[in-house]
Amino acid sequence: MYCFFPFVIEYNVTGKVWIGTEDWSVATLVSGIPGISSIGTVIGVSIKYTPFSGFRDFEKQSVSKLKDISMSHNSSEMRVPCVQNTDLYTMATQNYSLEEYDISSFFNVHKAVYAVAQALRQVLNCDSAECQKTQIQPWQVPVSQCSPECPFGQSKLQVGQHKCCFKCMPCPVSTFLNNTGSTSCQPCKRNQWSPAQSEECLNREVLYLPWEAPLAFALLVLVALTLLLTLGTTLVFLLKLNTPVVKSAGGRTCLLMLLSLSAACCSTLAHFGVPSQLSCLFQKSFFILSFTVCLACVTIRSFQVRWVM
Structure with a gap:
């Protein structure tokens, strides 16, 4: 295309729509031709380009090596590795600048060669040393698929x-x-x-303890007995609040501790029946609050006993 478009410009072919591949539609060699803007509209089809790590360095080293070899030997006697069959040899002998060289098309070449190489490796059953087969039939060529489809889930x-x-x-x-x-x-x-x-x-399966279940009935009996004991003890302490025995036990602090235990015991009632947002909130927060008050009373009473001793 680099040699073609100068003739297009020379013969004044204008106002056309050109559909090109990415090999020349995005090439700087073509876009840099004088008067190229007069040919019309160019629609280029380009794919996502991924840079090759180390490819530029490989080109520069190869061209530099070829230049050194060409200077020390005659071109007719020169023997160069496989790179002499590529355009790098021509670029080296003609002092071509790599800065103007567009390597975007190498991505397509790389994918094509890689796909063919992987297909042949699978069909010929090759490893890093040798291949088990030497001939293949057309129906033995595998499907070009890197990874199989994932199952459900x-x-x-x-x-x-x-x-x-x-x-x-x-x-x-x-x-x-x-x-x-x-x-x-x-x-x-x-x-x-x-x-x-x-x-x-x-x-989701909702599991809860109904009120009419035997286990719920047994637990309710235990809760009732606990409430009777704590409330009965609280009533006795309240009636005998000014006696020496109640004062030595903690007095009003002991009453607060008994009431908090009764409240914590009542919070267990929220565990029965169909759960709701209110019951779940009540059974956790109310129990934590009441039991914290009880532990605080025990801690205060312990400090009081230690101070007296």
């Missing part, structure tokens, strides 16, 4: 620069995936759940 995690190469990652708990090709798992609804690597969500 697993999402894709791309590996490397190619979208067709990925790992299958199981969906975490409370997520699901019932289709292939997705890169993320879908969360379950609030009233649903799922184990890891699930295709669907399951409805």
Whole structure:
């Protein structure tokens, strides 16, 4: 195309729409031709470009080596490694500047060669040393697929620069995936759940202790006995508040401790029946508050005894 467009400009071919590949539509050699803007509109089809690590250094080292060899030997007698069959040899002998060299098309070449090499390696059963087979038939060529599709319950995690190469990652708990090709798992609804690597969500099963259950009846009897003991002791202490025995036991501090124990005992009633947001909030916060007050009273009473001793 570098040699073609000068003739287009010379013959004054203008007002055209040119559809080109990325080899020349984005090449600086073509866009730098004088008068190239007069040919019309250029629509270039380009794919995502990924730079090759170390490729520029390889080119520079190869060209420099070829220049050194060409200066020390005659071109007819010169023997160069396999790079002499490439354009690098011509670039070296003609002192071509690498800064103007567009390597974007090498990405396509790299992918094509890599795909063919991997296919042949699988068909010929090759390892790093040799191949087990030497001939193949057309029907033995494998499908060009880097990674197989992930099963349901697993999402894709791309590996490397190619979208067709990925790992299958199981969906975490409370997520699901019932289709292939997705890169993320879908969360379950609030009233649903799922184990890891699930295709669907399951409805949550509500478990609670009904009031009419035998275990609930036995626990209620124990709660009632505990309340009777604590409230009865509180009443006795309240009636005998000014006696020496009650004062030595802690007096009003002891009354507060007994009342907090009674309140903590009452908080267990919220564990029976169908749970609700109010009952769940009550059974935790009320028990923590009342039991904290009880422990605080015990701590204060311990300091008082230590101070008297």
